Amino acid sequence: MAISKLEGSLTTISEGQSDNRIDLSSSSREYYKLKGLLEKERGNSHLIILQGTPDPDAISSAMALGFLGMPYGIEATVLCFMAVSHQENRALVKKLGIKLTVYEQGFDFANYDIYSIVDSQKPSTPVDKQLREEGVRFFAFIDHHRPDPAGVPYASFVDIRDDAASTAGIMTSYIEQAYPAGLDLGDPEQVIMATALMHGIRSDTHKFIRASLLDHQAASYLFPSVAHQTIELIERKILTAAMLEMLEQALVNRKAIDNIIYSDVGFVRAIDRDGIPQAAELLVTREGIDTALVWGIVDEKFIDGSFRTRSEMINPDEFLKGCLGISPQNGEYYGGGNSRDKGGFQIPLGFLSQFDDKEQVYAMAKTIIERSLLDYIGKASETDR
Numbered sequence: 427m428a429i430s431k432l433e434g435s436l437t438t439i440s441e442g443q444s445d446n447r448i449d450l451s452s453s454s455r456e457y458y459k460l461k462g463l464l465e466k467e468r469g470n471s472h473l474i475i476l477q478g479t480p481d482p483d484a485i486s487s488a489m490a491l492g493f494l495g496m497p498y499g500i501e502a503t504v505l506c507f508m509a510v511s512h513q514e515n516r517a518l519v520k521k522l523g524i525k526l527t528v529y530e531q532g533f534d535f536a537n538y539d540i541y542s543i544v545d546s547q548k549p550s551t552p553v554d555k556q557l558r559e560e561g562v563r564f565f566a567f568i569d570h571h572r573p574d575p576a577g578v579p580y581a582s583f584v585d586i587r588d589d590a591a592s593t594a595g596i597m598t599s600y601i602e603q604a605y606p607a608g609l610d611l612g613d614p615e616q617v618i619m620a621t622a623l624m625h626g627i628r629s630d631t632h633k634f635i636r637a638s639l640l641d642h643q644a645a646s647y648l649f650p651s652v653a654h655q656t657i658e659l660i661e662r663k664i665l666t667a668a669m670l671e672m673l674e675q676a677l678v679n680r681k682a683i684d685n686i687i688y689s690d691v692g693f694v695r696a697i698d699r700d701g702i703p704q705a706a707e708l709l710v711t712r713e714g715i716d717t718a719l720v721w722g723i724v725d726e727k728f729i730d731g732s733f734r735t736r737s738e739m740i741n742p743d744e745f746l747k748g749c750l751g752i753s754p755q756n757g758e759y760y761g762g763g764n765s766r767d768k769g770g771f772q773i774p775l776g777f778l779s780q781f782d783d784k785e786q787v788y789a790m791a792k793t794i795i796e797r798s799l800l801d802y803i804g805k806a807s808e809t810d811r
């Protein structure tokens with residue numbers, strides 16, 4: 427598939443060069459659609475929403491969407507609902523001086539005309555009600571995950587490309603259409619954005635191992651304007667004491683059944699939440715194992731879990747949706763993921779979070795997750811390490 431796609435693109439490029447026809451590749455088609463819509467929003471205010479914990483792909487994609495609106499005087503604010511937690515992501519935001527607004531009650535939606543969602547499979551947000559009430563229109567939905575089974579988002583502009591391995595790659599393809607000669611090296615804002623996008627692509631593609639042709643093309647466009655030393659600094663691995671303890675917990679609590687390993691890290695603070703996927707990534711490397719699920723109770727409010735697989739048979743999105751099902755509260759799935767290697771889930775503890783006996787809350791969470799998992803894979807409670 428990858429090779430035929432590559433051939434297809436090469437043909438398009440050579441045809442374009444030989445007779446100067448307009449390149450009708452999906453990137454340019456989508457970009458001209460987006461450009462037309464941005465023109466219509468001239469002077470308006472744009473709220474760009476990041477779902478979940480902001481990661482480099484989401485952060486840089488939001489910056490790029492804001493940048494694309496600048497020629498039309500569209501002011502953008504990047505809003506997220508959780509603080510940046512991963513040490514590497516904190517380094518990204520700090521080193522590049524990126525402005526993210528963390529949602530707080532009383533946030534004034536009346537200041538905005540349009541909103542967009544980037545790098546998320548979910549077209550609904552925790553603030554849909556407020557957005558509707560203030561008449562903020564759904565402008566763009568841009569993502570690289572599998573389309574949400576609930577249907578196509580009702581945004582004015584929708585670009586979902588699950589053949590791209592990063593949203594940053596898709597955003598860069600628009601920027602390349604807008605600025606074919608390259609970004610302005612003399613403009614620090616553009617260098618910051620290029621650096622963030624490159625880091626976004628690198629982090630969502632496992633440093634290009636999982637990259638698609640689009641991600642490689644995007645990287646080659648960005649390359650001259652990237653502050654490469656900054657990326658080196660951002661990607662330098664530092665394990666905090668809390669993370670080390672979480673990995674230890676995950677190792678102690680682990681159980682294996684067939685080729686699946688599952689574990690938990692107990693109670694953790696929101697700021698350390700990213701130790702959960704890191705633990706899953708560690709456990710999935712065990713010999714004879716191809717799938718790992720790790721969860722923890724974050725801020726005593728919800729169960730947060732990460733899923734990683736190298737299995738050819740397992741689709742993380744299907745697995746988590748099938749295993750954990752739908753929340754009766756809002757009718758949405760507790761979890762989801764991509765079709766290849768990763769996924770995650772959040773289960774609110776609701777009234778259980780008021781409960782004083784934390785040990786009992788933990789035991790209940792453990793039972794629920796374990797039972798759901800074993801039921802789903804059709805196994806009795808026999809487990810080994």
Ligand SMILES: [Mn+2]
Pocket residue numbers: 483484545570591592593630
């Ligand atoms: Mn992504």
